[in-house]
Amino acid sequence: MTRRRLAAAGLLLGLALAASALTTAALMAQVAGSLAPERSLRPVARGQMLRGVVLPAEVFVQRDVALEVAQQVLSEARNPQQVETVGLSRYAPDSSTTPTRSLRPKLRPATVVQLARAVEARRRQGAVCGDLSIQGVEIGAVPSQTQGCGIDQAVRIRSVSGVSLSTHAVMDCKTAQALKSWIDRGLSPAVRRYGGGVRELRVVAHYACRPRNNRKGARISEHGKGRAIDIAAIRLNDGKDLVVLEDWNNGREGKILKRAHAAACGPFGTVLGPEANALHRDHFHFDTARYRSGAYCR
Template identity: 75%
Template sequence: MIRRAARIAAACLAGTLLAGGPGAAELAPDASLRPVARGQVVRGMVLPAEIFVQRDIAHQVALQALSAARDPERAETLGVTRRLPDPDTAPRVALRPHLRPATVVQQGRRVAALRQQGAVCGDLALQGVAIGRVPSDTSGCGVDQAVRLQSVSGVALSTHAVMDCGTAQALKSWVERGLRPAVKRYGGGVRELRVVAHYACRPRNNRKGARISEHGKGRAVDIAAIELNDGKELVVLDDWSNGREGRILKAAHASACGPFGTVLGPEANALHRDHFHFDTARYRSGSYCR
């Protein structure tokens, strides 16, 4: 709109100058904008040089009008008094409707409400069911505020795992900052984690007389494979030393050290050759990762 107004203003000014109106002498250049011959032949007619000079003057006036439209101070210097609409106050055409259709708004609210209903630990990225206190007759076992986790940041769990919120948050951190960057776009990305152990009241490594495992406190989860969107699986037992798949698994395993206090895998011992063990136990010396 501004350019069109500028062209109209330029044409008006140019017409005034060509007609010898007021202001022509002030805006006319002292010399021609380019060398002009005494006469030029156009369609068999010899035209006087003045015609070409006037054409150049009109062109210059048009350029000055365009400049004035963008710079009011320059307009005053040039003596151009016809102002174009202020671009800051001129009406604008919206690029999209200001109000979304009511049906779209309602659908968005329904989706948000459904997600909110399934959120646990106050985090929409953690979907599941809050189950509260999990009691136990065995000393050291049980969970005060447990959740049954179904998915983490859009990644499903093959088994809905029982754990506390601290472990759920650690799993989310690993999925978003460790697992996904390790997998990248391979196989279309991560779809599901194969969970082979979560809450269970038992001693460490199932050895009689050993201390209660972190599994018995709802602070641990064991993962045996990572399923990708194209259906392929990265299996800890089979792929740990298998080319690209092995490199992905090793990167994912290493990235869990930090979000979790204990990280064990195939190189820890024979008991973990087929899965990753993650738990949120904390040690004064820092995370224990093997």
């Protein structure tokens, strides 16, 4: 509120408190002089009050209205004690136009409420890794006779942030949370509204006790530790598939795939794609291995 409007509001309050001490002519002169704006005034908030009575905003920005109110107060008040109520009743809410009942929206039908509660209950029942947006089942320890393989506390994921997995993938919670971070902050922004958004990920590999790149004698793959997932395509809500093998260099679809691939670098420690090597020309490999030098993304 500007200094001029503060002065105007204070003057009106002063009218109520000192009506018996000032003459009508003096009051009118003060009101006229203080409320005459040199330039257009900004709108003021509704609900300004004078001695407990709500006044319309126009009183504070329109000179003629202010003068009318001042004169009405002075002419109708029989004594100073009546100033706070007499003459201001015209600004009180009109009972004939006041709603007889609350204008709040109607309550939702009971069936809608019950359905929402049922959906929420199912979500809570299917939530894993302490996150409602990660849906699946806890399967506990996954042992292995091969040294280096196995998962201490595994989960089988069916959807993440509303995006389904074509194959329910087994992994640890750290990997599930990395997948969620990628979908929320990388994949969804990359796709945006194209094709109606993301519906499903085509998973071609998750937990499997095997050496890296299936090469005999190589170190155990991150897949064998429940820390990796391979994705070959992204299905959109309109049924279209963005296929890594076919669309990597294909116009708009290729740009989306490349943005999604790049965004995985961070949530995941290793990100491989068609430009990494021939073994990954048809899918993305994501895993949560961490290196001293930082994420490895190609």
